[in-house]
Amino acid sequence: MDISNFIKRLEYAKQIDGALGFKIVLQIIFFVEGKTLVKEVQEMAKKENHDWERLKEPMVLRWGKMMPLLKHTRNNLDQLLLTMCASGIKTQQEFQNFCIKIDNLVAYLVQCQHMGR
Secondary structure, eight states: OOHHHHHHHHHHHHHHHTOOHHHHHHHGGGTOOSHHHHHHHHHHHHHTTTOHHHHHHHHHHHHSOOGGGOSOOHHHHHHHHHHHHHHOOOSHHHHHHHHHHHHHHHHHHHHTTSSOO
């Protein structure tokens, strides 16, 4: 199984169980086989402070491609900014919605280390 399918299955299991990110990190060892692989994943998880969003990146760097696994990329941020520049913000509600979207997107990208603080 490739890494993207593995991560998708973990995220599906997380969604079904209602588990928080750190809990899925703790459960990963039950989804992999072999002591060496389990140890490697545990070391990665510890290094990333058991943060699921951050752990995906080193896993993908080690075993596969990254871009499809991120919920959002820098391109999403650029696209949001271009869309808002083109259409403009006409009401206070549109401005508040834009601020919420931009804050969440930037926070996610910073957390995944795709943007600096």
